[in-house]
Amino acid sequence: MTKGSFATVVDSFRATLSSLPDKRTGKNTRYEMLDAGLGAFSVFFTQTPSFLAHQRKMADTKGRSNAQTLFGVHQVPSDNHIRELLDGISPPVLYPVFDSILQLLQATEQLSSFRSFADNLLMPLDGTEYFSSTKIHCAHCSTRVLKSGETHYYHSVVTPVIACPGRSEVIPLVPEFVVPQDGHDKQDCENAAAKRWFVQYGPRYRDLRITVLGDDLYCRQPLCERLLTEQFNFILAVCRSHIKRSTNI
Ligand SMILES: [Zn+2]
Numbered sequence: 001m002t003k004g005s006f007a008t009v010v011d012s013f014r015a016t017l018s019s020l021p022d023k024r025t026g027k028n029t030r031y032e033m034l035d036a037g038l039g040a041f042s043v044f045f046t047q048t049p050s051f052l053a054h055q056r057k058m059a060d061t062k063g064r065s066n067a068q069t070l071f072g073v074h075q076v077p078s079d080n081h082i083r084e085l086l087d088g089i090s091p092p093v094l095y096p097v098f099d100s101i102l103q104l105l106q107a108t109e110q111l112s113s114f115r116s117f118a119d120n121l122l123m124p125l126d127g128t129e130y131f132s133s134t135k136i137h138c139a140h141c142s143t144r145v146l147k148s149g150e151t152h153y154y155h156s157v158v159t160p161v162i163a164c165p166g167r168s169e170v171i172p173l174v175p176e177f178v179v180p181q182d183g184h185d186k187q188d189c190e191n192a193a194a195k196r197w198f199v200q201y202g203p204r205y206r207d208l209r210i211t212v213l214g215d216d217l218y219c220r221q222p223l224c225e226r227l228l229t230e231q232f233n234f235i236l237a238v239c240r241s242h243i244k245r246s247t248n249i
Pocket residue numbers: 137138139140141142153154155
């Protein structure tokens with residue numbers, strides 16, 4: 001990404017973070033929310049192993065000037081203060097950032113360099129757990145019973161990306177959280193979350209000519225039908241052990 005493009009992405013990100021809802025009132029709250037959002041993001045951007053390590057790095061002159069130069073961080077609030085400010089924010093508030101990055105890559109023709117098989121963009125689907133505990137849980141947790149008999153509580157999310165063989169960078173798209181759905185007794189799962197994603201975002205992305213990739217969690221007829229309806233190509237693999245299980249070979 002060129003220096004100018006990066007600045008455009010950061011501007012769009014800053015504009016979204018500046019408009020984060022804040023229940024508090026006071027003259028400096030807008031900058032605090034912006035700094036909290038940028039502070040949380042820079043932990044991931046700099047790939048620091050922990051928040052504490054990040055705070056230490058920020059205390060170092062070089063680290064601080066990096067964050068200030070790249071993102072225009074005013075003052076990074078403490079770990080606890082960031083959680084306090086951001087915990088109540090609904091994730092969809094940040095979703096416009098994903099689209100503005102994609103639009104920019106499209107406008108500057110950088111997206112086309114990600115095209116590979118059949119001149120399509122490859123979109124691997126995968127889920128990841130971002131919370132896991134046997135002790136702490138909430139009303140929105142998914143659960144599984146461990147061999148020990150203990151209940152494992154977790155939160156997971158399906159994270160579609162645009163990827164290209166041989167390239168280490170990927171373009172993240174809007175995620176879909178795996179959460180209990182209103183009116184459904186059955187536990188929500190990655191496959192159902194993926195279906196919701198295509199119902200909601202399929203019409204927006206279908207013109208990009210995308211081939212969806214997924215493992216056997218996604219290789220189910222209803223999702224395949226949804227992908228056909230939304231006009232996506234797909235390669236969904238059934239793993240060998242799954243074939244053996246289902247055919248009793
Ligand atoms: Zn929970």
